[in-house]
Amino acid sequence: MSDDLDLVALWQKVNVELHKGDIDRSLWEAAQAAVPLAADEDTLVLGLKPGEMRLSGYLTTPSKRTQIVAIVQRLCGRRLDLQVIEGQSADDWEKYKQRHEAQADQTLERAHFRTEHKGALAVWEGLAADLHRLFTETQQRRFAEQLARLLIRALPLLAEAEEKAREAEPEAEQLHFTHLNRSFDKLSTYTDIPAPIVALEYMRYRSSRQKRQG
Numbered sequence: 001m002s003d004d005l006d007l008v009a010l011w012q013k014v015n016v017e018l019h020k021g022d023i024d025r026s027l028w029e030a031a032q033a034a035v036p037l038a039a040d041e042d043t044l045v046l047g048l049k050p051g052e053m054r055l056s057g058y059l060t061t062p063s064k065r066t067q068i069v070a071i072v073q074r075l076c077g078r079r080l081d082l083q084v085i086e087g088q089s090a091d092d093w094e095k096y097k098q099r100h101e102a103q104a105d106q107t108l109e110r111a112h113f114r115t116e117h118k119g120a121l122a123v124w125e126g127l128a129a130d131l132h133r134l135f136t137e138t139q140q141r142r143f144a145e146q147l148a149r150l151l152i153r154a155l156p157l158l159a160e161a162e163e164k165a166r167e168a169e170p171e172a173e174q175l176h177f178t179h180l181n182r183s184f185d186k187l188s189t190y191t192d193i194p195a196p197i198v199a200l201e202y203m204r205y206r207s208s209r210q211k212r213q214g
Contacts, residue, residue, distance in 0.1 A: 007036035010076055011046075017071045027064055031157055032057035034084065037093045044072060044080040047087040048206045056084040119168035124179040127161035128186065147191040151198065154190075155205040158183055162206075 012126050018024070033055055048056055058064060062188040065082050073079045085096045114121060132153055134140075138150045158180075165176055179197075184202070188195040 005039050005076060007039060007044075010072070011036040014068065014071050014076050016076070016158060018068075021067075026055075026058045030058035031068075034059065035088055037085070037087060038090050039080060040093065042079065042081055044082050045093050046084045046085060047092055048091070049088060050086055053086050057170040059084055071131065082176075117169060117172055120165040120172055120175055122185075123161050123168060124175075127157060127183060130157050130161075131183065131186055131190065147193070151187060151191050151193060151201065154187055155202055156209075158187075159206050161211055 011031075011034070015028075018028060018031055030048075033052045034048055036044065037047045038045040046059065059068065060082065067078065068082055072082075085093060087093060087096065134150060134154055134157070138146055140146050141150075161183075162176065162180060165172075165179070169175070181199075184195045184198045187198045189192070191198070193201075
């Protein structure tokens with residue numbers, strides 16, 4: 001966190017230095033509104049009130065960021081990058097970091113999940129693309145008959161995708177359950193048919209298909 005730097009005094013000096021340059025009232029207003037919260041490792045963290053976050057862009061455009069970083073380095077003898085957050089205290093910065101660390105963990109988990117289930121996911125994602133294509137290719141969608149035909153054409157695609165996905169990963173029951181029901185919801189949106197009815201028609205189709213294959 002912050003070391004022996006007097007951040008308030010430092011930022012006051014930065015404001016003075018900014019006023020020595022060309023007239024830039026938007027930058028001046030943003031710098032005046034910003035509150036220095038921490039010097040965390042190699043980053044100077046500035047906080048803005050929620051209603052003033054619109055000003056952050058005046059501090060973080062590439063040219064303004066470079067200008068401010070250069071002034072800070074000249075004043076304190078070390079290079080500090082610039083981070084602007086919504087907040088008014090060091091605690092707000094800690095909460096910000098915790099949120100972003102949690103988001104990073106979730107991103108890693110999702111990446112691991114996709115790697116672990118890439119075979120089945122590829123099938124389900126391919127189905128979603130096929131259903132969308134089928135929808136866009138269907139003409140005169142304002143007529144009930146055309147929507148019914150769309151559903152009839154979609155059911156074999158759904159059955160084939162489920163079979164392939166389950167063959168790829170027989171143990172991933174929750175994944176298949178989730179994507180199957182997402183497909184029902186998607187078809188419900190495309191056809192204006194309630195999702196439970198879409199599911200019922202699919203179960204009927206699949207039962208008939210299994211009888212024919214048997």
